[in-house]
Amino acid sequence: MNALRRNVLKSAAGAGTVAVAVAAGLLKPTMALAGAPRTAFEAKNVGDALKGMGATGAADSKDITIKAPDIAENGAVVPVEVTSSIAGTTAIAIISEKNATPLVADFDLSNGAQGFISTRIKMGQTSLVRAVVTAGGKTYTAAKEVKVTIGGCGG
């Protein structure tokens, strides 16, 4: 199912085509929600990125832990660790709110993969790092501020 979804989303030139696919019944709306389509990665602000992911109504959750430095000296390499203790976590997305393209990555977890992702991201400037977790068809979110002294996106 995942392979099909990815292919459909990838071959789609834009959100319009995805909408057509949804209308045609190729994709159920819930399927489109689990993983972020490519268009969400191209969004230029947080609102559009969340909308592209179908996560606009995400509820704040204390069960999501974001481990990241309070002050990152080098914005090009900011270690971020997201742990979700929400049962049935199926996806984790990482958003750096003030990056040129805020959505950094999304991870679909299945078949025993735990609600844990550790990676390193680039940050253009001081901003909130937001994690969006999908569990049982609902979305949850949490954020942590990271101060950046040297930006890592261009400059």
Next chain:
Amino acid sequence: MAEPMRIRATMTGDVADVKVLMNHTMETGLRKDSKTGQLIPAHYITDVTASVNGTKVLDAGMSGGISKNPYLGFKVKGPKAGDKVVVNWSDNKGDKNTAEATIG
């Protein structure tokens, strides 16, 4: 062709702790070459998948916002020592790479 990637997978209790280090420039397409003033074309990993014994456990999408030479850590419940982890990535220019490791 891309440089090899490194995978380390260890069991902690009944959870396999997998760490992957990929070799990739991860150009965002927003950076300028300091000599020519031209934009450096975007070149970054867009998809990463991981499977344990042939069963997909992770399917990730990435943007240029992931640091150069991406590091990825994840945990999977269920596998046993000796099971095989396979990680694949592909980038926006169609490059692909795959690597496998045995959980120790």
